[in-house]
Amino acid sequence: MKRVTTYVSPSKALLLISEFGYQDIVEIKVVAYFKPLSEISRIDLLCDEKAAERVKDIIHRYGSRGGLPDHMIFVTEFKPHPVNRVEPGKRMGQLDD
Numbered sequence: 547m548k549r550v551t552t553y554v555s556p557s558k559a560l561l562l563i564s565e566f567g568y569q570d571i572v573e574i575k576v577v578a579y580f581k582p583l584s585e586i587s588r589i590d591l592l593c594d595e596k597a598a599e600r601v602k603d604i605i606h607r608y609g610s611r612g613g614l615p616d617h618m619i620f621v622t623e624f625k626p627h628p629v630n631r632v633e634p635g636k637r638m639g640q641l642d643d
Contacts, residue, residue, distance in 0.1 A: 547572070548593055548623065550621050551589070551619070554586070554587055554617045558608065576588070
């Protein structure tokens with residue numbers, strides 16, 4: 547399983563999620579960061595290796611606003627580990643580790 551992390555403009559985050567679809571995507575997590583004159587969204591998702599290539603292509607195609615490189619993509623191997631007991635509100639999914 548692969549973990550794909552990308553940083554994009556918040557205006558592109560929902561567009562990217564709709565383009566990814568849900569086939570072969572296990573989980574998606576979006577975090578938006580806002581400061582004066584600065585805003586960015588981080589999208590983390592879990593998928594199989596074939597879907598990771600498709601996701602990277604979608605990010606390159608739709609994640610840019612047309613200027614210099616304005617998005618980053620990191621693909622890493624993800625090995626889930628068992629959790630003994632989850633306290634309510636502490637962990638929503640595998641990406642919350």
